[in-house]
Amino acid sequence: MTDTLTPESNVTAVPAAPPAETRVMRLRNFWSDYRQSWVAIAALIVIVALVLGAFFAPFLVPQDPYDLAKLDWLDAFLPPGTEGSGGYAHVLGTDNAGRDMLSAIFYGLRTSFVIGISAGALALAVGITVGLTAAYFGGRIEALLMRIVDLQLSMPAILLALVMVAMLGQGIPQIIFALVVAQYAYFARTTHGAASVERRKDYIEAARSTPLPTWRVMFKHLLPNVLPPLIVVATVQVASAISLEATLSFLGVGLPLTEPSLGTLISNGFKYIHAGRYWLSIYPGIFLMITVVAINLVGDQVRNVLDPRNSR
Amino acid sequence: MFGYLVGRLSQAVVVVFVMSIIVFVGVYAIGNPIDVMIDPGATAEIRENLIRQYGLDQPLWRQYFTFVGNVFQGDLGRSMVYNTSVTGLVFSRLPATVELVLVSVTIAAVIGIPAGLYAGYKPDGIAAKLIMALSVLGFSVPTFWIGMLLIMAFAVELGWLPSGGRGEVAEFLWFKTSLATSDGWAHVIMPAINLSLFKMGLLIRLTRAGMVEAMGAEYVRFARAQGLPDRQIVFSHILRNISIPVITVFGLELGSTLAFAVVTETVFNWPGVGKLIIDSILTLDRPVMVSYLVMVVILFVLINLIVDLIYARLDPRVRLKGGS
Numbered sequence: 233m234t235d236t237l238t239p240e241s242n243v244t245a246v247p248a249a250p251p252a253e254t255r256v257m258r259l260r261n262f263w264s265d266y267r268q269s270w271v272a273i274a275a276l277i278v279i280v281a282l283v284l285g286a287f288f289a290p291f292l293v294p295q296d297p298y299d300l301a302k303l304d305w306l307d308a309f310l311p312p313g314t315e316g317s318g319g320y321a322h323v324l325g326t327d328n329a330g331r332d333m334l335s336a337i338f339y340g341l342r343t344s345f346v347i348g349i350s351a352g353a354l355a356l357a358v359g360i361t362v363g364l365t366a367a368y369f370g371g372r373i374e375a376l377l378m379r380i381v382d383l384q385l386s387m388p389a390i391l392l393a394l395v396m397v398a399m400l401g402q403g404i405p406q407i408i409f410a411l412v413v414a415q416y417a418y419f420a421r422t423t424h425g426a427a428s429v430e431r432r433k434d435y436i437e438a439a440r441s442t443p444l445p446t447w448r449v450m451f452k453h454l455l456p457n458v459l460p461p462l463i464v465v466a467t468v469q470v471a472s473a474i475s476l477e478a479t480l481s482f483l484g485v486g487l488p489l490t491e492p493s494l495g496t497l498i499s500n501g502f503k504y505i506h507a508g509r510y511w512l513s514i515y516p517g518i519f520l521m522i523t524v525v526a527i528n529l530v531g532d533q534v535r536n537v538l539d540p541r542n543s544r
Numbered sequence: 545m546f547g548y549l550v551g552r553l554s555q556a557v558v559v560v561f562v563m564s565i566i567v568f569v570g571v572y573a574i575g576n577p578i579d580v581m582i583d584p585g586a587t588a589e590i591r592e593n594l595i596r597q598y599g600l601d602q603p604l605w606r607q608y609f610t611f612v613g614n615v616f617q618g619d620l621g622r623s624m625v626y627n628t629s630v631t632g633l634v635f636s637r638l639p640a641t642v643e644l645v646l647v648s649v650t651i652a653a654v655i656g657i658p659a660g661l662y663a664g665y666k667p668d669g670i671a672a673k674l675i676m677a678l679s680v681l682g683f684s685v686p687t688f689w690i691g692m693l694l695i696m697a698f699a700v701e702l703g704w705l706p707s708g709g710r711g712e713v714a715e716f717l718w719f720k721t722s723l724a725t726s727d728g729w730a731h732v733i734m735p736a737i738n739l740s741l742f743k744m745g746l747l748i749r750l751t752r753a754g755m756v757e758a759m760g761a762e763y764v765r766f767a768r769a770q771g772l773p774d775r776q777i778v779f780s781h782i783l784r785n786i787s788i789p790v791i792t793v794f795g796l797e798l799g800s801t802l803a804f805a806v807v808t809e810t811v812f813n814w815p816g817v818g819k820l821i822i823d824s825i826l827t828l829d830r831p832v833m834v835s836y837l838v839m840v841v842i843l844f845v846l847i848n849l850i851v852d853l854i855y856a857r858l859d860p861r862v863r864l865k866g867g868s
Contacts, residue, residue: 383559386796387844391803398825398833399570475686482688483810485825498689502811505696506707514696517689528684 265537272533275526282523286341293335294320298490309504312511325511327497328504336497337516343493344523347404348474351411355473356466358412359419364450364458366420367427378424384417393476397485407486411473422465426458460538467531471524478520494520552852556845563841568608571833611834621831625824630835634817640710641809641816645801647732648740649794655740656747657790661778663748664755675748682745687804691738691811698734705734708813735812739804743797750793754786799847802840 267273285292312325312333324333366377384392396410430436431454439449474494480486481495482502489496494516501513595601599610614621620630663672699707710731758764759782767777806818813819817836824832 379555383845383848386848388800388803390807391800391840394803394806394821394825395567395570395837398837399567471684475684479686479688479807482686483807483822485822498692502692505692505700508700510696510700513692517692521685521689524684524686525681528680 262537266533269533269536272529275529275533278522278526279530282341282519282526283345285338286345289335289338289342293332293338295332295335297331297336297339298492309509324515327500327512333511333515336492337494337519340492340494340497340516341519341523343404343487343491344474344477344495344520347408347411347477347493348470351408351415351473351477352466352470354408355412355415355469356419356462358416359421360423360455360462362416362420363423363425364427364454367424367431368446368450368454374424377420381417381420381424385421389414389472389476390479393480394485397480402486402488404487404491407477407480410480411476414476415469415473418465418469419462422461423458426461427454430454430457464531464535464538467527467534471527471531474527475520475524494523548856549853552849552856556849559845560838560842563845564612564838565608567837567841568611568834569604571830571837572604572607615838620835623824623829623832625827625829625832630831633820633832634835634839637815637817637820640814641802641805641818644732644735644739644808644814644816645798645805647736648738649743649798649801651736652740652743652747653794656744657751659744660748660751661755661783664752664759665774665778667752667756672752676752679745679748682741682748687738687742687807688811690741691735691808694734694738695811706731707734710815735808735814738811739801739808742804743794743801746797747790747794750790751786754789755782758782758785796847796851799844802843 290296309328310322310326312323314325315321322332322334324337326332327336362377362381366374366381392414393410396413397406400406400410436449436454439453477486477493478495478498481493482499484499487493487496489500492500497516498513498520501509501511501516504512599607602610611621618631620634622628623630623633626633659675663675666672695707698705708731710728755778763781763785764777767781802818805816806822808814809816809818810822820832821836823829824836
């Protein structure tokens with residue numbers, strides 16, 4: 233066609249992504265399929281509400297639970313609904329330090345979401361890189377990388393996370409790192425599976441025969457076509473990151489009490505259940521359960537919609 | 545087949561060594577274990593002696609080689625907290641974990657398989673939908689939270705069952721087990737149910753999938769055409785055909801039950817190896833941490849190896865590709 237090929241001018245004629253119009257249409261189709269299930273709609277609403285609630289927690293809840301000046305020891309262990317010294321009713325009761333449970337839960341939800349979403353996003357990035365590299369280059373690189381990934385997948389995530397936490401100690405960055413190590417393999421496997429199929433198709437061969445840099449072919453041409461299955465894995469992995477973090481914190485090896493997540497709150501409340509002070513642990517637990525189950529339900533519906541066997 | 549075997553074996557050995565180095569160096573990097581176990585008012589001399597006794601004055605690589613050398617002699621070091629040999633410590637805790645895992649696996653199989661069969665037999669019925677919804681809960685709700693709910697309901701509110709500990713143990717054959725006393729059974733039942741839920745969810749899904757597939761298979765339609773009653777078709781034809789994949793996956797999952805036992809044992813204060821590892825992380829008991837983690841790595845590498853070998857035995861394509 234042309235006598236000289238410069239990387240950016242003519243070659244971009246190889247379509248990197250579908251034009252904007254079809255993308256909007258695809259999104260609209262996706263939504264009309266998604267809303268077929270009222271359970272999935274409800275789950276989505278719940279997640280949005282919880283994320284907004286966690287994000288705007290300082291403006292919504294009656295108390296900053298970690299401002300020690302505002303805590304009164306006389307308010308400790310008030311059962312749900314009792315009015316404390318602050319002049320308002322503690323809807324979900326107070327804990328051993330006189331902290332309003334509702335406030336503590338929304339602040340804890342914040343920590344849980346931050347950890348779950350950042351761990352999920354980082355694991356996605358690492359997993360995509362590993363999976364694409366393996367599928368694109370093949371040969372020994374592929375054998376080595378996928379062997380490591382398979383070995384990791386054969387071990388339960390909780391165990392890997394425990395190993396990492398044992399090495400790194402407590403704290404938010406440490407936990408996120410541990411979760412990424414424990415979870416990237418799921419993304420790597422899914423990316424590799426989808427990418428090895430795409431890799432053999434003509435459009436990749438065409439893109440490869442141009443002088444485009446390798447990374448550009450991998451991330452601009454190959455990646456968009458392996459994304460749909462990754463979306464499903466990502467939702468499920470965010471839920472499992474949140475529940476893994478809660479488990480680690482419950483075991484006492486996750487977050488310290490100064491940076492409480494839902495798991496830390498439950499762990500703290502667990503000490504008092506024999507005294508009949510159920511509200512310290514049961515309410516954060518209910519929020520944790522609702523969060524995890526809602527994310528999983530959304531993930532299930534996204535999988536159903538994206539599954540080509542279900543398309544009309 | 546022999547070349548394949550050698551290739552896989554050497555790979556497994558390499559993995560175990562690399563993992564042991566990572567674990568050893570990683571665990572070494574945290575904290576100073578001496579500060580944890582020694583009274584801050586102790587003299588410098590006592591301190592020096594202790595450091596020398598545990599070999600902490602040596603460079604890291606020499607400590608690692610001493611550790612590996614000792615492992616080959618069956619010595620995993622001494623616990624810094626309990627001041628006994630780690631081998632003895634682990635083996636004194638192992639029976640508790642094994643009995644917990646055994647009971648929970650049995651519960652999972654006894655409930656999960658029939659439930660899965662039923663859900664696959666009538667996939668559109670309300671009962672089947674309910675069973676599937678419960679199995680999703682078993683998958684997604686964190687184990688420790690369910691365990692806590694069980695304690696709240698049955699130990700605190702109703703007072704039917706004890707909330708933790710192993711209860712009375714009695715001699716059975718050659719070791720002590722709580723399964724030999726009724727008090728022991730009262731203690732084991734709640735943690736075992738807690739630990740079984742995840743596995744039960746998995747079993748329900750597996751059996752249901754197998755059942756749904758089998759219901760449309762030729763041999764089932766043929767048996768139907770012969771006029772055999774459904775009961776006989778399900779139990780003597782279908783069950784036999786779907787049992788192999790179910791048992792395979794279930795066997796593989798035994799290893800992960802050990803990992804999940806860490807959580808259940810902590811919730812129910814069950815004195816097994818899982819509780820031991822959590823306690824050792826919290827008290828920075830280095831030798832126990834390293835030994836437990838390395839033992840678990842060996843266990844999983846072994847399970848992987850066995851699976852690879854079974855697949856190679858069943859599928860010639862795998863072994864013809866060689867041990868790459």
